[in-house]
Amino acid sequence: MELRQLRSLVTLVESDCNVSRAAERLYMVQSAVSQHILRLEEELGVHLFMRQGKRITGLTDAGEKVLQHARRVLAETGNILDVGRDHVEDRSGILRIGTTHTQARYVLPPIVKRFNRDYPRVELQIHQASPRQLVGMALENQVDFAICTEDLADQPRLTTVPSYQWNRSVIAPPGHPLLLEDTIDLPALCRYPIITYVTGFTGRGHFDRILHKAGLEPHIVLTAASTDIIKTYVRERMGIGIIASMAYAPERDADLACRDLSHLFPWEVTRIAYPEGKYLRRYQEHFIALFKRDIAERVSREQQPGMRPV
């Protein structure tokens, strides 16, 4: 068995079982990849791929199993290379972050900026996806860190680092009747059409559960994956917006009133996740430290009510 062969196997699967395309990605000719697979199958004594004539159509059961282990082999060889890179030159490299729109737009910017100042020669990549996708991307080593709130707790093959906590706020156009209330409670919220996040995003799960427990049926008039969309329709007076508190920017959103709702909903924990056992390069550890430090500073500086350190 050779690492090359495993590399070909994984790339082939990621190229929809198209040998030609896999070969391109690997900067090799088709025949080489083909041979890798054939030799691997020969050595193991199992067909890893199902074929119709000569067309490869998919993985066999054995292929699925081998693929999983092959992925981990490659991940670990990647870790070994990273140990080397860190000793040769620990100030440059790539940092691939997978995260949701909310984090990328409202939380990461100051952190990323500072990180870039500390490590100007590290190339930063921000990949945007849904929490569920992010879990897969972290596991398949398509990103170094997955940063989000959902789906990360108790994930068996991921190490997760809690980075900060946040809660929700309600936004509404100035003069909206909700804003006249002294203290906002759940029934008050449910008296108006609500615009909030799509299921699976940004604390939507707990939001639904709390309202359901209270026996309330909110009138959710529109949902979106990103806060910008929500704000847009709140401005259009389609309803009140329930958003993550850190997504309210006082300057830019001066035309929207905002009220904290921390007393109504549980605090959400945003986590940084990476594959269990992954070797963290110096700058990767630095990023995690920076994340926590920045949140702590921001909270104490801006007195933001809907956000707090872990």
Added chain:
Amino acid sequence: MELRQLRSLVTLVESDCNVSRAAERLYMVQSAVSQHILRLEEELGVHLFMRQGKRITGLTDAGEKVLQHARRVLAETGNILDVGRDHVEDRSGILRIGTTHTQARYVLPPIVKRFNRDYPRVELQIHQASPRQLVGMALENQVDFAICTEDLADQPRLTTVPSYQWNRSVIAPPGHPLLLEDTIDLPALCRYPIITYVTGFTGRGHFDRILHKAGLEPHIVLTAASTDIIKTYVRERMGIGIIASMAYAPERDADLACRDLSHLFPWEVTRIAYPEGKYLRRYQEHFIALFKRDIAERVSREQQPGMRPV
């Protein structure tokens, strides 16, 4: 980077950093192993080993890190080979069991016998070690299964399967004054010299904690790692023996009286552990199933009071 190189690295460390001996184990000449290490160091740009002149004296920090990942790479390639073996011939292979004396001597025999009847062409290896050592052996893939009671719970990189529960019994020569008591309690036990297991073995931890909580100071006159030794000195009338209940064999130990102590101590859980993510061959899964089934049958058949299924 090549798998061969990683293999050489791991073997070299397991050969006390002696290149000649590592080469022997790998059926290669010294120079080949030497080259593997040098090329790997060259590619990574780090010294993995510390040297005094040409003598290799130990791993560097980077070497330690690389070693860990290299071990996992090899474990995963082993899993891949196992997937193949299972499809080629799933009735023969090797099963390496690491366990303590108590399990090997008093619990495993009927299970092993039955397993051998089901899979006569699987070579069984039983490696005996302390619970602490067993954890290391499982992690470093020196055994397939580690079976013991201590040190396995919440081990991060091991999957553990609870297999059965057991409690303690006291053994004493016939006519011993303790046997006249109606119900035996902790103070009663502490009135006599006690012979039991060494710290770290067979439930000794909970034993100590319970007595300490009760404010009792037992007079422990002798400790041993295996029940046979304990029995021997109980026969010599050096004291009463506190042993795992399954270690009392009514026929063979007819010259010793035995009383169950389940009412005094917490139940211990014996677990089967293997590296997280390990591919289990057919016969390995069968062994685990057999283990549980056999215990259930034994308990219901023999009405053994100090043993129960999970």
Added chain:
DNA sequence: CGTTCTTACGTGTGTCGTAACGATC
């Protein structure tokens, strides 16, 4: 002086690329 590791060099295996062939849609 034996042990231990590295370096030098030749041989053979094996991998990759070119190219032709065979299959499938």
Added chain:
DNA sequence: GATCGTTACGACACACGTAAGAACG
């Protein structure tokens, strides 16, 4: 006929073994 995968073959690279050299106790 176009796309796709396998087979055949040659060139090159490289890993291993032999053997000599260098460093330590």
